[in-house]
Amino acid sequence: MWGILRRSAVDGGGGFSASSLRRTRFALVSARSYAAGSKEMTVRDALNSAIDEEMSADPKVFVMGEEVGQYQGAYKITKGLLEKYGPERVYDTPITEAGFTGIGVGAAYAGLKPVVEFMTFNFSMQAIDHIINSAAKSNYMSAGQINVPIVFRGPNGAAAGVGAQHSQCYAAWYASVPGLKVLAPYSAEDARGLLKAAIRDPDPVVFLENELLYGESFPISEEALDSSFCLPIGKAKIEREGKDVTITTFSKMVGFVLKAAEKLAEEGISAEVINLRSIRPLDRATINASVRKTSRLVTVEEGFPQHGVCAEICASVVEESFSYLDAPVERIAGADVPMPYAANLERLALPQVEDIVRAAKRACYRSK
Amino acid sequence: MALSRLSLRSNNPFLKPTATSLPPSTRRHVSTDTTPITIETAAPFTSHQCDAPSRSVSTSSAEILSFFRDMARMRRMEIAADSLYKAKMIRGFCHLYDGQEALAVGMEAAITRRDAIITSYRDHCTFLGRGGELVDAFSELMGRKRGCSDGKGGSMHFYKKDASFYGGHGIVGAQIPLGCGLAFAQKYSKEENVTFVLYGDGAANQGQLFEALNIAALWDLPAILVCENNHYGMGTATWRSAKSPAYFKRGDYVPGLKVDGMDVLAVKQACKFAKEHALKNGPIILEMDTYRYHGHSMSDPGSTYRTRDEVSGVRQVRDPIERVRKLLLSHDIATEKELKDMEKEVRKEVDDAVAQAKECPTPEASELFTNMYVKDCGVESFGADRKELKVTLP
Numbered sequence: 001m002w003g004i005l006r007r008s009a010v011d012g013g014g015g016f017s018a019s020s021l022r023r024t025r026f027a028l029v030s031a032r033s034y035a036a037g038s039k040e041m042t043v044r045d046a047l048n049s050a051i052d053e054e055m056s057a058d059p060k061v062f063v064m065g066e067e068v069g070q071y072q073g074a075y076k077i078t079k080g081l082l083e084k085y086g087p088e089r090v091y092d093t094p095i096t097e098a099g100f101t102g103i104g105v106g107a108a109y110a111g112l113k114p115v116v117e118f119m120t121f122n123f124s125m126q127a128i129d130h131i132i133n134s135a136a137k138s139n140y141m142s143a144g145q146i147n148v149p150i151v152f153r154g155p156n157g158a159a160a161g162v163g164a165q166h167s168q169c170y171a172a173w174y175a176s177v178p179g180l181k182v183l184a185p186y187s188a189e190d191a192r193g194l195l196k197a198a199i200r201d202p203d204p205v206v207f208l209e210n211e212l213l214y215g216e217s218f219p220i221s222e223e224a225l226d227s228s229f230c231l232p233i234g235k236a237k238i239e240r241e242g243k244d245v246t247i248t249t250f251s252k253m254v255g256f257v258l259k260a261a262e263k264l265a266e267e268g269i270s271a272e273v274i275n276l277r278s279i280r281p282l283d284r285a286t287i288n289a290s291v292r293k294t295s296r297l298v299t300v301e302e303g304f305p306q307h308g309v310c311a312e313i314c315a316s317v318v319e320e321s322f323s324y325l326d327a328p329v330e331r332i333a334g335a336d337v338p339m340p341y342a343a344n345l346e347r348l349a350l351p352q353v354e355d356i357v358r359a360a361k362r363a364c365y366r367s368k
Numbered sequence: 369m370a371l372s373r374l375s376l377r378s379n380n381p382f383l384k385p386t387a388t389s390l391p392p393s394t395r396r397h398v399s400t401d402t403t404p405i406t407i408e409t410a411a412p413f414t415s416h417q418c419d420a421p422s423r424s425v426s427t428s429s430a431e432i433l434s435f436f437r438d439m440a441r442m443r444r445m446e447i448a449a450d451s452l453y454k455a456k457m458i459r460g461f462c463h464l465y466d467g468q469e470a471l472a473v474g475m476e477a478a479i480t481r482r483d484a485i486i487t488s489y490r491d492h493c494t495f496l497g498r499g500g501e502l503v504d505a506f507s508e509l510m511g512r513k514r515g516c517s518d519g520k521g522g523s524m525h526f527y528k529k530d531a532s533f534y535g536g537h538g539i540v541g542a543q544i545p546l547g548c549g550l551a552f553a554q555k556y557s558k559e560e561n562v563t564f565v566l567y568g569d570g571a572a573n574q575g576q577l578f579e580a581l582n583i584a585a586l587w588d589l590p591a592i593l594v595c596e597n598n599h600y601g602m603g604t605a606t607w608r609s610a611k612s613p614a615y616f617k618r619g620d621y622v623p624g625l626k627v628d629g630m631d632v633l634a635v636k637q638a639c640k641f642a643k644e645h646a647l648k649n650g651p652i653i654l655e656m657d658t659y660r661y662h663g664h665s666m667s668d669p670g671s672t673y674r675t676r677d678e679v680s681g682v683r684q685v686r687d688p689i690e691r692v693r694k695l696l697l698s699h700d701i702a703t704e705k706e707l708k709d710m711e712k713e714v715r716k717e718v719d720d721a722v723a724q725a726k727e728c729p730t731p732e733a734s735e736l737f738t739n740m741y742v743k744d745c746g747v748e749s750f751g752a753d754r755k756e757l758k759v760t761l762p
Binding site: 062088091093094096098099100101102103104105106107108109111112129130133138139141142143144145146147149178179181201202203232233234281 | 520521528537538542545546550553554576583586740
């Protein structure tokens with residue numbers, strides 16, 4: 001209870017970036033007034049603690065991937081787990097995604113609960129047959145005999161300056177497959193709650209993290225720190241309530257959209273920010289309810305624009321809430337190019353706060 | 369009497385019985401005798417990085433009879449499936465196993481239902497070997513609810529989890545890492561069981577095989593990779609697809625055994641040996657030299673890349689059922705008539721199962737949306753026209 005109250009108080013304050021100097025006094029004051037010292041947690045620690053707790057609770061849960069053990073994790077997400085649980089629960093694999101992913105899926109067929117790490121989701125393409133044909137479809141093809149309680153996790157989308165082969169967002173690809181669940185956390189609370197839910201879930205879950213979020217700190221409630229904490233799969237979160245325009249997004253872009261919402265508020269536009277949290281199942285109910293309230297939609301994602309998550313949301317809203325729309329739906333996505341290296345080009349290839357603000361204004365029929 | 373029959377057949381290179389311990393006085397026709405007898409395999413094993421097992425196979429009259437019956441049942445099932453496919457009652461893909469029955473049957477004789485099996489799309493007989501029912505097989509092939517996958521899998525996706533049979537996989541080679549994963553789980557759970565991972569000579573070149581084998585060897589997984597070398601990957605002969613067609617050696621650091629896959633006793637011996645090996649020493653490869661009479665699938669006549677003489681030659685000289693028939697006759701375990709009667713029974717069994725399956729209903733329309741998830745959590749799903757057909761999974 002306290003956790004929820006504290007969250008909504010802080011939410012009203014705006015962005016969560018630890019490096020941001022714009023953390024409002026309003027947020028700090030409200031936090032102080034609700035609790036004796038609010039806690040903060042990085043996304044990295046949130047993920048690490050989630051895996052740790054689930055491994056502790058269920059001996060069938062094990063971790064597998066490149067450098068997850070002795071190296072402590074390429075991004076330190078699995079730090080300390082090998083020391084704590086030993087080599088029979090934490091497995092360092094050779095650089096053979098097709099092989100170890102297939103082995104993970106086979107172990108899940110037999111009832112174990114693997115947490116398979118892809119160093120980035122770009123490498124998951126080497127194993128995509130096992131994710132889709134061996135994992136996603138098995139329960140259906142076997143009429144319920146073979147379920148696959150596996151989690152595929154790792155950083156997704158663009159990092160900084162890593163170039164075209166290391167920057168793709170796979171949300172749209174995986175979320176199009178029936179039989180998979182696809183989650184994308186933003187905050188530390190999202191990371192903890194969704195990863196714990198994913199590990200407990202009896203179905204295959206693709207868990208899309210973001211490398212640039214790993215080091216970011218977020219306030220975290222006592223409730224979220226409890227080892228039984230879990231977030232529901234398939235439910236989006238309204239990060240900021242508003243009445244003029246609905247802006248949906250996920251993962252790192254949530255931070256950008258919240259900043260955009262601040263800017264829009266200065267100009268008298270009240271934006272409702274929806275953090276999808278779950279790409280599949282997509283929370284169409286929450287999105288449509290919001291659009292029916294605001295009458296305008298801007299969808300934001302980092303990935304390639306064609307056939308993206310935004311396209312699905314736009315289609316859903318046009319199908320279900322057409323008569324409520326007062327403006328055409330807007331999409332802000334990554335540029336329709338492979339990711340360039342040069343910093344200025346990279347910036348142009350990704351959505352920026354000003355793009356989101358501009359689209360929201362367009363939806364509100366406000367010119368620059 | 370028995371001795372004279374033996375000498376008549378002593379010219380036959382496929383029958384080299386030794387140390388038969390069935391004295392005439394205890395001989396019974398259609399024998400259910402489980403007294404151990406020892407029979408030598410027709411051909412020796414060839415080994416790689418290990419010592420080959422003995423050619424002397426411990427068996428019994430009852431067991432050899434069961435081999436005959438089980439293989440005859442599998443053979444009839446596949447032939448019935450051929451007819452059903454031509455009658456358009458089976459659709460899509462249908463990959464038949466006739467000729468390879470000794471593999472499915474010999475393997476079962478060496479293992480338990482706690483040992484796991486995973487195979488490719490040529491899975492009908494493997495399913496039967498694991499205790500699957502004929503009616504469930506035919507129903508699945510004809511897309512009926514009674515099918516082993518409720519009609520939602522089809523020919524390539526038979527499963528029987530309660531007998532540790534994990535399918536039935538359509539993607540060539542994918543079952544190999546999956547099978548190593550099953551072995552991983554067995555080791556993780558400290559079970560004293562093994563996994564048999566079946567794949568063909570076509571799949572033997574897949575990269576993921578070597579990835580999975582590397583991990584299996586590194587982690588000492590109780591995985592037995594069984595290459596069902598029927599000499600053709602679809603229409604491509606082994607000499608055209610593999611630089612080295614010595615599949616049992618291609619594990620390099622992993623031991624291997626080459627086995628006459630048409631000799632059910634040799635298969636049994638090899639699988640028994642492999643299980644003992646895998647539990648102590650990790651992965652091993654078994655290359656089973658076998659043959660399929662049908663083409664790759666029902667769309668393939670099987671005669672554009674091999675001669676009819678070759679196919680009929682194998683049928684005459686190496687057929688696994690005929691070999692067991694000769695063994696049963698020469699050891700006086702059954703008479704010709706008894707075996708013919710058994711075949712008639714099996715044929716009736718299969719025909720009855722086909723008739724029963726034909727009567728079974730197709731799945732309900734609502735089954736389109738079932739079994740997507742174990743935990744549906746309010747997921748919505750849609751039909752082709754989402755405004756017409758929209759379902760909330762429970």
